[in-house]
Amino acid sequence: MHLTEATWTEADALETDLAVLPVGSTEQHGPHAPLGTDALTAAAVAAEGADRADHEVVVAPTIPVGVAEEHRQFAGTLWVSPDTFRSYVRETVESLADNGWDRVVVVNGHGGNVGPLREACARLSRDGTAYAVQFTWFDAVDPEAVGFEGEMGHGGPVETSLVLHLRADLVDEDSLEAAADGAAEGWGEWQAGVNLAYDSAEFTESGVVGDPGQGSAELGERLHDAASDHLAGLLETVAKRAGPSSTSSAE
Numbered sequence: 570m571h572l573t574e575a576t577w578t579e580a581d582a583l584e585t586d587l588a589v590l591p592v593g594s595t596e597q598h599g600p601h602a603p604l605g606t607d608a609l610t611a612a613a614v615a616a617e618g619a620d621r622a623d624h625e626v627v628v629a630p631t632i633p634v635g636v637a638e639e640h641r642q643f644a645g646t647l648w649v650s651p652d653t654f655r656s657y658v659r660e661t662v663e664s665l666a667d668n669g670w671d672r673v674v675v676v677n678g679h680g681g682n683v684g685p686l687r688e689a690c691a692r693l694s695r696d697g698t699a700y701a702v703q704f705t706w707f708d709a710v711d712p713e714a715v716g717f718e719g720e721m722g723h724g725g726p727v728e729t730s731l732v733l734h735l736r737a738d739l740v741d742e743d744s745l746e747a748a749a750d751g752a753a754e755g756w757g758e759w760q761a762g763v764n765l766a767y768d769s770a771e772f773t774e775s776g777v778v779g780d781p782g783q784g785s786a787e788l789g790e791r792l793h794d795a796a797s798d799h800l801a802g803l804l805e806t807v808a809k810r811a812g813p814s815s816t817s818s819a820e
Contacts, residue, residue, distance in 0.1 A: 571616070571628045580627075580668065587808050588627040588670035589800075590661060591615040592686070594635040594679035597643035597769075598724035599752070599777035601744040602732055604645045606724070608633040609739075610731050611678030613793060614706045618676070618800025624808045627670050632657065636681040642770035654682065655689040662689075666699040672807050676800065677705040680723075700810055704803055706796040715791035717783075723756065723769070724748065725779025727792065734789025745782045751775030 570583060593608025603609065612631045619626035637648040649657070662673050673693075675686055683705055690701040707721050707728075721727050733740055751774030757764035758772055766772050 570625070573630050583625065583627060583670075585625040585627060586670055586672050587622075587624050587804060588629055588665050588673045589615045589619050589676050589804070590629040590658070590665065590673055591631040591676045592635060592658065592678070592682055593631060593633055594637045594681065595633055595645070595647040596637040596640040596679070597646050597776040598728060599744070599748040599775050599781065601741045601748045601777075601781055602724050602729055603736075603739040605633065606728055606732055607635070607678035609678075609735060610706065610728065611676050613731075613735050614678070614796045614800060615676035617793065617797035618804065621797055621801035622804040622808075623801075624804065626804060627665070629661065629665060632661065635679045636685055637679065639681060639768050640770075640776065642768060643776050651685045655685045658686065658689045659693060662693055662699050662701055671699040672810065673699050673701045674800065674804055674807055675701060675703045677703055678707075680705075683708075700807065702803070702807060704800055706800070709799040709803075710792055710795045712792075715788065715795050717788055719783065720755070720779060722752075722777070722779025722781075723773075724775075724777040725752070725781055726784035726788070727779075728784075729781035730784035730786065730789035731792050732789065733784060733786040734793055737786060748775045748777045749780040749782050752777035752779060752781075754778070 591611040593611040595604050598606045608631050619628050634647045636654050640646040686703040693699050693701040753773040758766040
């Protein structure tokens, strides 16, 4: 059940302790892909994965702004600090748990959120508030397993493909060539194992890493299918875990 579409009485009648919380970002994805790519993809995977799970799953509203200051030079990018993001996620999960949905998979679509989410989920679980884990869809899927040989990139073929599958109307295919022409081959400027760059504008003119022209709606469908299956499997595992009170330290 999607909370945004339910009444409070429908929510009250639910007999489940399992929920998904999609989180993304509002940030540049090159001249061809929408600023909401990460929120859009996280929400789609969360919804489909919840549908495929054997247990009933509550689908919470998507958190659309994340830790994305690295894209600040590109117009339209929004961001919050890691502290603010952790607090928002933590308090949202706390409210889910207060309703009885205290096993939560946070479905993430943005790389900058990974570290803060790991910390937030660990604290929630250690405190006994909820058993919470993060699931980043593009880390769960092996591109080669779905027929793509290449890197994830940023606004590259993987993300562009998933958006083409979900909302092709949001992709400006006339800008794919410009996106590729100004793209970087990899994320950052590396030396001796150190990334010398902090912001994406330091190494990519278009904001893109990789060639989005290599993507397709067909690849996006396979990515969506694989990510949703992985999430459904994770939800089944989380449903079988000990409750949050068992994960906290004894007094």
